[in-house]
Amino acid sequence: MSRDAFYITTAIDYVNAEPHMGHAYEKVGADAMARYQRLRGKDVRFTIGTDEHGQKVAESAAALGLEPQQHVDRIAGRFQDAWKQLEISHDDFIRTTQPRHHKSVAELFTRVQSAGDLYLGDYVGWYCKFEETFWPETKLEQGNCPTCNRPVQKITERNWFFKLSKYTEPLKRHFQSNPEFILPVARRQEMMNILEEGLEDLSISRSTFQWGIPFPGHPGHVVYVWFDALINYITSAGFPDDAGSLARYWPADYHVIGKDIAKFHTIIWPAMLLSAGLPLPAHVFIHGFVLTPTGKMSKSLGNVIAPGEMAGKYGADALRYTLLREIAWGQDGVISEEILVNRYNRDLANDLGNLLHRIGTQIQKHFGGVVPPVAEGSKGPLEGELEQASREASRAAAAGYEAFAFHQALEGAWGLVRAANQYVDRAEPWKWAAGKWGDGLREENPPSAEQARVRLGTVLSVGSEALLQAATLLEPVIPATCQCIRATLGVEGRPHWDSEAPLSGRLAGKTLSLGAPLFPRLEAPARVEAAPKPAAKPPASKPAVRPPAAAPVESLGYDDFMRADLRVARVVSASRVPNADKLLQLSVSLGGAGERQVVAGIAQSYAPEELIGKQVVLVANLAPAKIRGIESHGMILAAADADGKHHVVTPDGSTPDGGRVK
Ligand code: ME8
Numbered sequence: 001m002s003r004d005a006f007y008i009t010t011a012i013d014y015v016n017a018e019p020h021m022g023h024a025y026e027k028v029g030a031d032a033m034a035r036y037q038r039l040r041g042k043d044v045r046f047t048i049g050t051d052e053h054g055q056k057v058a059e060s061a062a063a064l065g066l067e068p069q070q071h072v073d074r075i076a077g078r079f080q081d082a083w084k085q086l087e088i089s090h091d092d093f094i095r096t097t098q099p100r101h102h103k104s105v106a107e108l109f110t111r112v113q114s115a116g117d118l119y120l121g122d123y124v125g126w127y128c129k130f131e132e133t134f135w136p137e138t139k140l141e142q143g144n145c146p147t148c149n150r151p152v153q154k155i156t157e158r159n160w161f162f163k164l165s166k167y168t169e170p171l172k173r174h175f176q177s178n179p180e181f182i183l184p185v186a187r188r189q190e191m192m193n194i195l196e197e198g199l200e201d202l203s204i205s206r207s208t209f210q211w212g213i214p215f216p217g218h219p220g221h222v223v224y225v226w227f228d229a230l231i232n233y234i235t236s237a238g239f240p241d242d243a244g245s246l247a248r249y250w251p252a253d254y255h256v257i258g259k260d261i262a263k264f265h266t267i268i269w270p271a272m273l274l275s276a277g278l279p280l281p282a283h284v285f286i287h288g289f290v291l292t293p294t295g296k297m298s299k300s301l302g303n304v305i306a307p308g309e310m311a312g313k314y315g316a317d318a319l320r321y322t323l324l325r326e327i328a329w330g331q332d333g334v335i336s337e338e339i340l341v342n343r344y345n346r347d348l349a350n351d352l353g354n355l356l357h358r359i360g361t362q363i364q365k366h367f368g369g370v371v372p373p374v375a376e377g378s379k380g381p382l383e384g385e386l387e388q389a390s391r392e393a394s395r396a397a398a399a400g401y402e403a404f405a406f407h408q409a410l411e412g413a414w415g416l417v418r419a420a421n422q423y424v425d426r427a428e429p430w431k432w433a434a435g436k437w438g439d440g441l442r443e444e445n446p447p448s449a450e451q452a453r454v455r456l457g458t459v460l461s462v463g464s465e466a467l468l469q470a471a472t473l474l475e476p477v478i479p480a481t482c483q484c485i486r487a488t489l490g491v492e493g494r495p496h497w498d499s500e501a502p503l504s505g506r507l508a509g510k511t512l513s514l515g516a517p518l519f520p521r522l523e524a525p526a527r528v529e530a531a532p533k534p535a536a537k538p539p540a541s542k543p544a545v546r547p548p549a550a551a552p553v554e555s556l557g558y559d560d561f562m563r564a565d566l567r568v569a570r571v572v573s574a575s576r577v578p579n580a581d582k583l584l585q586l587s588v589s590l591g592g593a594g595e596r597q598v599v600a601g602i603a604q605s606y607a608p609e610e611l612i613g614k615q616v617v618l619v620a621n622l623a624p625a626k627i628r629g630i631e632s633h634g635m636i637l638a639a640a641d642a643d644g645k646h647h648v649v650t651p652d653g654s655t656p657d658g659g660r661v662k
Pocket of ligand 1: 010011012013014015021022023025026051229230231232256257258259260261288289290291297
């Protein structure tokens, strides 16, 4: 692949559900990365799409009295509408029912068959139609699908098999020699464990229904929907006919997917590519899940948030910003309307919208709407500090984007927004405008009229340029807003990542077109966060800091105690919370019940890596809380020794993740 090309994909969404906030989160994150790479001058190809075959889709269509194709056309349209509303800048929207994809699947099959990796066999096992996944009996949990907990169907079919087992060792070698193939790296071990257990061959045809790609050369069989769907990534890159495009974009730089489908992307898909003699993608980035304050989103709980509705009500950028600011990519996080409104008012209206408004209105008032020049010698220490803040913000934002740490990229970029507001506060342009000393200067005689006007011009010009630079740093996440800022400042053309440029008055002479405020303040909802307010001491650390001989507590009824849902949880990832000596941010697995993010006050007792893989006890039904702006859902139990060092409570022997502690 040529070095200036950058190919990024997301999962293609099942058309058996309406677009939901989890889908939106993934598309917005990948979109931010695609936009960032474009700003950096890369030739980006960004592919999203819909996964349209399979038993579940066929049954949904039949239930509606529609032909499957009619049904998928309708739902695919809804996904496309939603992504338009969210300003997703994809270059390709692939649908697995398209002829180009059928052709690509057929060609890949020919290659896999030539490699001797297909055989006919009898499949006897279980199938989850909702997840479109085969399960051996040993993996079921209480007879249900271990991923979604729904009932599974027994299947006995003469099927085609793919020799997945043959690729166990090559994949292990690939994982070892490419330690960043799976990102975040904390996820790698989970997949390595699957390889260590040994892979079984995979049934890849179905013959009991017909809504799928006909299995090449074997009438009556259709290709297993996952085998079909994964191939979309090379179809979009140009496989098999467009050799130029394929050479340019394949292998992909990133497949961006959710944690529930990691095995398909890090094991099955790479094995298919190895079999077909095609190179493997550089990285698979696994993101966490969007939760609601009441837990997992689910239709039956009535807590599914429609992204289109939120974008319609608050604007796409407010939603995009909240999704990427609130949740650390790779971890789970909670989103709600209250959280969005809070972010909107605090960050977008108070900081960013206000900055544009205060600078714009003064340029309008004192310079007739034309950005004044920065006169020679009129810059002082305040401009030096602002330039320094701009360089730091640019570096922090770039580092964040490069690592998919969007919350950090935004925090970095916000450093410049805050610094620009402080600059205006400290430079006091309103005083210069009144013919007095600004910049905190207290001289006896007033400045000359010319001196005051020159300095006023410099402050407003430099301030507007800092805002323009911030708009570049924020472009990947809030593109419409940044476009509006550029247009207001009279700047045309596409932005480039050049924000290390000094603040030198390059906007001088531009005519402003100031419109309505960018983000008019919203009425704060009655309850801004579903969780309790952050306590001075994080709730997660309370048991750990309580001394062994705590004051006696009232006795607790048996029923009261049983209301506490204590679970065995395994630490999957751990990192320090920036600027907080005592806090660690952990992701813990509850087995089939998914993952949680918890903030625990044990950073002075454990290095993050010591905890990875360890089983701990989690109070799982504690209401989520925000600790240092990070969502913490649950409390990890720990006891302090005589020296105040914390020891997490851990089961004495191997127990299943997610098991109840009583
Ligand atoms: O899995 N939060 O489709 P899908 C964040 N068709 N991400 C979530 C989420 C949540 N609450 N719920 C789902 C499929 N996702 C297959 C993919 S790719 C060749 C085939 C993510 O519609 C999920 O992890 O069930 C996946 O990455 C994407 O949304 C589509 O999920």
